[in-house]
Amino acid sequence: MSISTASISSPCSCSCSSDVHTQKAAAAASWRAEITGRIHFFxxxxxxxxxxxxxxxxxxRPARDISDAFSLYSPEKGREVDSYPGLITGMEKLVSRFGATEKLFFYDTHETRMYFPFSEFVEPNSWTYPDVSVSFPGKPIAPDVLKTSPWQHIAMIIEAKPTRDDDPYLREGEVNAATAVQSARNARNLLLAHGFLSAFVIGFYGDIVRVIKYDHTSALVSPAFPIHQHPEYLQRFLWxxxxxxxxxxxxAGADPTTRRLTEDDHTWVTEQLRIAGVPDLTNELKEFYKGRRVLVPSGADGTAMRPFILYRLLDVNSRLFSRATMVWHTIEDTRIxxxxxRLIDEPHGVKPKQRILKEAWRQVVRQPEETFYKRLSDKISDEDWSGLPxxxxGGDLGQLDVLEWERSTADVSIMDEKRDLRLPSAPRAHTSAASPAAGGASKGKGREAPSYPHRYPQHQTFSWAIGSDTKWTYRERSHMRLVIDNVGRSLERATSTEELVCALRDAVKGHKLAFEKAGVLHRDISVGNILIVDETEDGKFVGFIHDFDYSAMTDIAPGDEMPELSAAETMDDDGLETTGSVIITYKKDERKERTGTYYFIAMEILDGGVVVHGVHHDLESIYWVLVWIVLRHTIHNLxxxxxxxxxxxxxxxxxxSAKHYWLQKQVDRFDIPGNKPLVKLLRDMAMLVARNVGSKFNKPEPMTYDAVIDLFDEALASPGWPAKDFVVCKWLAKAHTTGVPGVVHDPCSKPKPSPPSKKIGSRNPRSHAENMPPPSETPVSYTARLRSKGQRSGAAATSATPSSDRPSSSSSLKKRKAEGPLAEPEASGSGSGSGRSRSSKRSKGSRHSERTD
Structure with missing residues (x-):
């Protein structure tokens, strides 16, 4: 479920900043909203x-001497901390007979503030105080490590509360919600720090125990059992x-395609980056040991694997139940x-090159992102290639894992429903050995089917299928990795406004190529999805557009011959549209969905009507990206x-209304002293956007590629561009730390209720102004069906509303738990949201709506 940040803010009567209190309330409410409806009982x-x-x-093999393992554990309300030594003593007895390489170590960390695992993203995220931290098998944790960078050494967390009534899973609603949030935050950190496929948290609630398994779509809660009567249950889990x-x-839960980095890896990567000419190696490798070595699908069928070393995290979506996108600097491990x-350098190896790796958990209802890149590669020649990565x-590890699972002797009956979502266009795997689902023993002389070590695939979630009465397969997620050749930096790190404008111009050219040559419409233009190239190839382009995982793609590529359709497959008028030389054929029209990063969504889509996402909407979003950056990184008169x-x-x-006010009033008064080309570009593009929107007196005139590119070219050809005029955004105050990492690390607070009414420049800038939450990956649920060809925003759309069990207030802990501000504001309905906005109205008449991504 989702919740509007605006709906939970309230005035503060204390002397400190009310913004900070609003942010903390928003942070707590967003976590409660995120986990509500995402917790299932096994x-x-x-x-x-x-x-x-x-x-x-x-x-x-059960031990016989553990019946009194927890005899010293006697929790009391109000004195829960006093029970931790007895709890740890009991846990140590459970593993006392494990081998030296299998033994776990337990640490009281209830007073140890543990920050987000990656230092560059600490401020936008919450910290936690785990009650008891658990080491990896056979690897005790040094005290100084627990205080500095503990998450890389912690394998599991134990949370303890004094009474059975503190069990957050006894009932729904707000009761003990803070305890569930505490558990979820720790699980999030474990998942991201190690790249786990799933993470486990043990919950002690008085004398009963539960185990909670988290992945990136939901949590599965075990039945509770009394620890004094059945310590062997917990011992068996630990085994x-x-x-x-x-x-x-x-x-358990670790990724077999991932391993931690070693000193040998550090030595080798340092030398390779030096050869590649990467500057500032100290900064690049400052958190090297928080990276990992991963395998990436390669080859035509994706079954071959190539090793890459991830050494610097560039971006992360830190929400627990989400795509959990992580973007890394990487280099291919060419050692043999x-x-x-031991790994040694391969003779006559190729020159090393720094690249970008993206790892994410996509919704199974979404097309794998590599399909869009493959279409781009197939349809755009190297001579024409520009503005695109x-x-x-790369490939979808989840689909590969499911295929292996199907070929094994596993019971695959759980996939019988909606298998096409998990494995689109994949034929059912056949083996000579009968699976348990098929019944009977294998026959004939064929080879026996391979064994799969798990009951369920690991790189594709099955939590909803296991824990829900209804098999909501569309909410499951699949693990994917992609390696991109182009290395770029954020628009916010441009050296000048001229470089910024050049990068946006090239991104528009890339968008045009993708659409007109390959039939790919991006649909999510944002600050984070346009990058400036660090190393240009023959000066072909300065900027490029990336992140195609929410794009729409024509069923038939431009220029390809359309197949003859049977009577049953004949498309109605909504299935055909002509835009210039491109004939769009959407038998499975995904443009019905509202998709985009909230601040940059085109005004027609914000207007709430039935809108088919088109090129002109993405071009308008380019303008709002330009405005966003200019307002934050130039010296101007506002x-x-x-x-x-x-x-x-x-x-x-x-x-x-705020965007309309900018177009009608502010842009004509806006000025950047000494930068006439940029000011003129902002005003000229504003006219295109205003015509794109239209009014009740004037029909909309959709923006076109040529018109936008001409304005950019005209501006770039004009004299008067200042050198190195980019400035650091001064809006970031340390007190405001609830921005969502991933696109723009900007603080958030209560939104302004209306556009400014005073004259421009009439207000004094202040360091603690009410700041907006940044673009994020928080969706706004939206349903809009095409009713007839060409219908525009006059019809009403149906907005999803929060479910009746939406949390209405925050629960507080009696001790300091996760007090830090959090960076996951959620949104609900078409009227709210800070990030990517999309519904999951699918083809084939599906009415599924995924609210968190």
Whole structure:
């Protein structure tokens, strides 16, 4: 479910900044909103929970001397901290007979503030105080490490509360919501720090215990059991946790295609980056050991794997139940296995090159992003290529994993419903050995089907199928990795406004190529999805557009021959549209969805009517990206408050009005001393946008590629561009730290209720002005169906509303738990949202709506 940030803000009577209190309230409410409806109870006994979700490579043999393991654990209300030593003593007894390489170590960390795992993203995210932290098997944690960078050494968290009534999973609603949030925050950090496929948290609530398994779509809660009567239940879980079915990983839930980095890796990568000419190696490698070595699908069918070393995190979506996108600087590991099983340089290896790796958990209802890149590569020649990134390799690990699972002897009956979402266009795998789902034994002389070590695939989630009464497969997620050849920096790190404008111009050219040559419409133009090239190839382009995972693609590529359709497949008028030389054929029209990063969504879409997303909407979004950056990174004549008021968060009508006010009033008064080309460009493009929107007296005149590119070219050809005029945004105050990492790390607070009414420049800039939440990946649920060809915004759209169990207030902890501000504002309905806005109205008549992504 979702919740509007605006709906939970309230005035503060204390002397400190009310913005900070609003942000903390918003942070807590957003977490509660995120986990509400995403927690499922496992439909079986605790033994079955372990067997199904935490299978072991070695059979568990119960110890006979643990009946009194928790005799010293006697929690009391108001004195829960006093019970931690007894809890830790009990846990140590459970693992006392594990081998030296399997033994876990437990640490009281309830007073240790643990920040977000990656230092460059600490401020926008919350910190936590885990009650008890658990090491990796056989690897005790040094005290100084626990205080500095603990998450890279913690494998699991234990949260303890004094009574059974503190169990947050006994009932729905606000009761003990803060306890559930505490658990979820710790799980989020474990997932991101290690690249886990799933993370486990143990909850002690008085004398009962639960185990909660988290992935990036939901949480599965085990049945509760009394720890004093059945300590063997918990011991068995710990045995399975330290003896995972995938023998190559250290603990259950870890990714077998990932491993931690070593000193040898550091030495090799440092030399390779030096050869590649990468500047400032100290900064590039300052958190090297927080990276990892991963395998990336390659080859025509994606079954071959190429190793890459991830050494610097560039961007992260830190929400728990989301795509959890992570973007890294990477270099391919070209070493080969030498003597003594050590990696050595391959003779005559290619020159090393720095690249970008993107890792994410896409919704299974979305097309894998690599399909868009493959269409671009197939339809655009190298001579024409400009303003677009090139895919080096990549694929959907989830689909590959599901295919392997199907080929095995596993019970695949759980996939019988909506298999086409998990494996689109994939034929059912056949094996000579009958699976349990098919019944019977294998026949004939064919080879026996391979064994799969888990009951369910690991790189594609099955949490909804397991824990929900209805198999909401569309909410499941699939693990993907892509490596992009182009390395770029954010628009916010431009050296000058001239470079910024040049990068945006080239991005428009790339958008045009993608649409006219390949039939790919981006649909999510934002600050984060346009980058400035660090190393241009023959000066072909300065900027490029990327991140195509929410794009729409024509069923038939431009220039390809249309197949003859049967009577049953004949498309209605909504299936055909002509734009210039491109014939768009959408048998599965995804442009019905409202998609985009909230601040940059075109005004017609904000207006709330039935709108088919088109090229002109993306071109308008380019303009709002330009305005966003200029207001933040140039010295101009607007006050901070007036500049912030151009982009309003929280309600479509207010956002529309603020943009309209900019177009009609502010842009003509706006001035950047000493930069006439940019000021003129802003005004000229504003006229195109105003015509794009239209009015009740004038029909809209859609923006075109040529018109926009001509304005950019005219501006760039004009004299008078200042050198190095880009300035650091001064709006970022340390007190405001609830911006969502991922696109723009900007603070958030209560949105302004209306456009400014005073004259421009009439207000004094202030460092603690009401700041907007940044663009994020928080969706606004929206449903809009095409009713007839060409119908525009006159019809009303249906907006999803929050469910009746939306949290209405925050619960507080009696001790300091996760007090830090958080960066995950959520949105609800078409009238609110800070980030990407999209519904999941799918083809084939599906009415599924995914609110969090």
């Amino acid at each position: 439909p079986g006994q605790f033994d079955q929970y372990i067997d199904d979700l935490v299978p072991a490579s070695k059979a568990y 399975h946790f330290t003896h995972p079915a995938s023998r190559t990983v250290p603990v 296995l030498g003597p003594n099983e 090139k895919l080096v390799c 006050s901070v408050e007036d500049a912030q008021a151009v982009f309003v968060f929280g309600k479509d009508s207010l956002s529309w």
